[in-house]
Amino acid sequence: MEHNHIAHAFATLGHPGRLAVIRLLMRFAPRAVRPTEIAQALGLKPNTLSHHLSDLTDCGLVRVRRQGRSLLYSVDLDATGRLLAYLALDLGRARPDLLTQFPPPEDTTMSKTGFHVLFICSGNSARSIFAEALLRDLGNDRFVAHSAGTRAGTQPNPHALQVLDRNGHDITTLRSKHLSEFQTPDAPVMNFVFTVCDTSAAEECPPWPGQPITGHWGLPDPVKAQGTDAEKALVFAQTYAALRRRIEAFVALPVASLDRISLQSRVDQIDAREFSED
Known part of the structure; x- marks a missing residue:
């Protein structure tokens, strides 16, 4: 310039x-x-x-x-x-x-397994819970999935748990967690941080340590769906399907062989492709 x-x-x-x-x-x-x-x-x-x-x-x-x-x-x-x-x-x-505030990553590629991934939404009751369960079960032990919300005092939505159970996911260990659980000194260092709702993306949050790859996969909140129980259940199922497509594309990435710039670009492309189709 x-x-x-x-x-x-x-x-x-x-x-x-x-x-x-x-x-x-x-x-x-x-x-x-x-x-x-x-x-x-x-x-x-x-x-x-x-x-x-x-x-x-x-x-x-x-x-x-x-x-x-x-x-x-x-x-x-x-x-x-x-x-x-x-x-x-x-x-x-x-x-x-x-430049001490901008230390370079230890290496330019993610050369290990067990990548920690955090999904954030406002309530941690549906979308981020979906993403955590999906990555846990589709990631083939390559990823450690976490989810959290920016609001305190929430619980997993019953419709969300029904969708997960119907699709074969173990729901016994799922719980809503506040974002502060992952901002303590002993919290795991995240390799990836995704926001899955526009509200959480707009929240003021401090920068994540370790310079994780970030992404925004914002989807409408199924909890706000109106209508009969069947109509609400359909919205939850559609949200689950949209996140499943994103997670499937994410776990297919050759994470360990991509440099950080290429990996960020590929993560961005997942949402760009899915956003145009949703």
């Missing part, structure tokens, strides 16, 4: 509201987000958000595309990467004492 463009980007990010918008979009990356979802997550008025998005788009950090009558916004990862590289390499002259 040229210095004028860099200065423009920094000036744009100097506003707390615009900085909050791009931080939110980054948590959804590479998926695009509707303005209504951004406004709801950040508590912004529509006209205020519109100005922020316009400024971020003008400086090249955010992309916009039209889908039907809706506008969808996403982070331009290439432009953001160039901005970070400028900070670290040009402005910072790659000084090691300035």
Whole structure:
């Protein structure tokens, strides 16, 4: 990026509201987000958000595309990467004492088995419970599956447990867990962290130690389904099927032979493909 463009980007990010918008979009990356979802997550008025998005788009950090009558916004990862590289390499002259907060991974590939994977949703009652059980049973001992929620005091949804039981999963050990269980000093270091609902992706969470590969596989909350018990059960079954397709694609990845950049790209592609089909 040229210095004028860099200065423009920094000036744009100097506003707390615009900085909050791009931080939110980054948590959804590479998926695009509707303005209504951004406004709801950040508590912004529509006209205020519109100005922020316009400024971020003008400086090249955010992309916009039209889908039907809706506008969808996403982070331009290439432009953001160039901005970070400028900070670290040009402005910072790659000084090691300035880069201590960004230690490189021990190696560029994940050369071991038993990869720890955490699935996060708001309640840890359905979607993340589905994902934990699916990865546990489809992962062939290559993965250690965990799930957690950002809300306390929840329990696995009965409809979710019925779907899992009907599909042959052991439900006796499944329980709802708060995210704080995985943020203690003795918690396992995660290799992968996935959010499976838009609410949890929008939550303010500290960076995960160990630089895990991250992904957002947001799906509608089946707990909010309306109608008869049969109609609700169908929604839960559809959510289970959507997550099963993602998990099957994930466990098929040659994790140990991919470098981190390639692995992140392949994880992003799983959601991009499934999101276009859901």
